[in-house]
Structure formats: structure tokens, C-alpha cells
Amino acid sequence: MTDDIAVAVATVADPGASMDALRASMRAWLQANEGALQPYRHEHPGGMTESCAHFRPLQRLLHDAGWTRLGWPVECGGLGGSAVLRAEAMEELAAAGYVIPELQGTIEIIAPMLIRYAPALAAHHVGRSIACDENWCQGFSEPDAGSDLGSLRTRAVACEGPEGDGFRITGQKMWSSYATVAQHCCMLVRTGEAGSGYRGLTMLWVDLDSPGITIRPTDCESGREEVAELFFDDVFVPRDRLIGPEGAGWEVVMFLMQYERGAYAWKRQAELHTQLHELVHDAPAEALAGGPSAAANLSALGNAYLALFALRSQASPTLAALDAGRALGPGISVDKLLLSAAEQTVTDTARQLLWPALEMDDTPAAARWRRRWSFSRITTIYGGAAEVQRDLVAERLLGLPRGR
């Protein structure tokens, strides 16, 4: 662990606690640490690097107290117990008005895959990531392969040489979230013949400081380097960095997607509930009572709350199912659709209640809501586009005939 953060707290999280006891002890801890937690009331307005640096002490505080170690195996730096305990603790953090560190979302998505398909890598990396000593990203999408990952072209050719047994990667990834602050990337590559579709894919764990890798941040409307392109020029990756067997990449990425569409949805619903409360506070008094739009605004708030309620109702059994090791199948697309609906309903409501401040003002609150509104537009794209999720629900869940 690094020693540059002046935080020393005892582990208080109990992996054997009941949900009620866990929530009570988290609330007590939040109260006891109110002073240290004050800087984390809102998202950081700066770039990705500054934002991650800002939230790092919070990640360490949560780690050292044990809250983010709950539910991860002891051999991976966790405390054991149920992952639902960790989810409940994060919901308490958000309910108390604090931000859940955004890199926590990446851990929730990638760590289960490492634990299931690459236990030796998990034993080395999961503990370091929850202690905030390293960050990860995902490299699946390519310029001509997003919704259809089966057509991806980044090649990994098996090789043996002085550096050992492994693969040489050549190609390009794009839209990789957090790549500018990550040290490792889980990458889907083609090890089969060109045209081998889903069958010829393999998942690898790649050190981003390997020779031959170029990371180019993508200009985003938000101004933060949220995503990046990754270029691979004959990059060597040792064979012991395989995540799952060679050729099993599709199974591995589908396993990960359950967490990207499910566990991540739980984190966001917790944050969005807090933001909705914040909106009631930020809205001018006449927007909610007495003003000409008050009735319409209250109705919009009600709809936003309903969208969040629906999301939470879906995400809660999903968490339990993932924790029990049950495969979720196409039903997980419902979580993703409810997530994008809730995210956009909450921020559209903010736009309505804060009009015209959200567009025009320079106050920190207006700027914050502007950023949130912008971010909400991409929720129908990342983690699988909404149109594709709707097709999956229609065809594979409801058994409707194919549209095309």
C-alpha cells in the first residue's frame, strides 16, 4: 500500500453482520467520520486525473474501514461474506449524501471476472485495486466493433521467444473508460482465424505500460478525458495473463457484462436517489410550490422517483442472484434499460426544475447538473446500446419474432 494518505482507521466492517446490523454500523461510522468525509459531497468538476486523485483518499478510507473489502474473497484482499453487504454499505454512503468513488464501479464490473476466470491474477490485483493502488479499464470496443463484438479485429498471435510463452497483440481499441488513469486493461482479442466470430475471441490482462501501447484520450463534451483510444503495435503479453481459456473470450465477456449491466446499476441507483434529493434542495421554491409550473414539476419529480424505484426493485434481486452465482441471461438487459431510463428521467427532471439555470448559470450547482445531464445521454450507449438491449428482451426474453 502507498503511504501518501494520512488516513488510519480500524477495520469496522463485519462480513458476518446481518443487513440491518451492517447498515446500522455503516451509519455510525459515517457519523463518526463526518469531518473526513466532507470533501466528498459532490462529484469533482475537474478532469479524470484530478477527479481520481481527489477521491483516492475516500477509496482508501472505505477500504481501511473494510466497507469496500466486504464480499471479496480473503485471498484477494477482501473480508469474505456476501457482496450484497458491500452494495448495502455503498448505498448507505450515497444516502448520507456522499459520492461513491467512480472507480469503485470499475472494480465491481471487472473483479468478479478475474476471480472466476483468473484466480492467480485476482489474488494479485483485486486487493491492490480496492486499496486504490492500481486502476483498471476495459478494452472491448473497436472502430468497427461495438454492439457486434464478434466482428472485432485486434489480433493476438501466440508466440514463443526469449521473453517467454505468450501473445503478440496488434490493433486498436476505443471508448475505453478510465484508460488514462489505468495501469491494466482486460482486453478482448482475436486469437482465432479472421472471420471466426464469437468463437475466436480470447480475454487477456494487459499491463498498459508494455512497450508498443499508445493511449490517446478522446475529446469529450464534458471536457474530462473519460474515454480513450488504445493502439497496440506488436505488444507482448505473457500467456499467464489469460483470463479464462484461449478461445473462451465470448463466455468471459458475457459473464462480465452481467456485472456491467447489473452491479453497476445498483451503484447508480444509490447515487441517483441522492441526486434526486439534492434536486429538491437546489430547485427554486416557486418551482415546487406556488409557481405556474409547480404541478408539472411535482409530477416530473414523481416520475423520476418511480423510475428509480423500478430500477432499485430490479437491481436488488439481480445483486442477490449474482452473489449466489446464478447466471442471469438476457434478463440483465432489463436492468440496463431501467438504468438508462432512470438516469435520463432524473436529469431531464433537473433540467425542467432548474430551467433556465441549468443551461445558463455558472454556479457550482448549475454546472454540476449540466454535467450530470450530459453524462445521462451516454447511458443508452455504454455497456450495450439501448436498441440492442431492447432487441434482446424482445427476442430472447419475450420470444417475439425477430424484427429483421
Ligand SMILES: Cc1cc2nc3c(=O)[nH]c(=O)nc-3n(C[C@H](O)[C@H](O)[C@H](O)COP(=O)(O)OP(=O)(O)OC[C@H]3O[C@@H](n4cnc5c(N)ncnc54)[C@H](O)[C@@H]3O)c2cc1C
Ligand atoms: C461513455 C462511454 C464509455 C464507454 N466505455 C467503454 C469501455 O470502457 N470499454 C469498451 O470496450 N467500450 C466502451 N464503450 C463503448 C460502447 O460499449 C459502445 O459504444 C456500444 O457498445 C455501441 O457500439 P458502437 O459505438 O460501435 O455503436 P454501433 O454498434 O455501431 O451502433 C450504432 C447504432 O446502431 C444501433 N445498432 C447496432 N446494432 C444493432 C442491432 N443489432 N439492433 C438494433 N440496433 C442496432 C445501436 O443501437 C446504435 O444506435 C463506451 C462508450 C461510451 C459512449
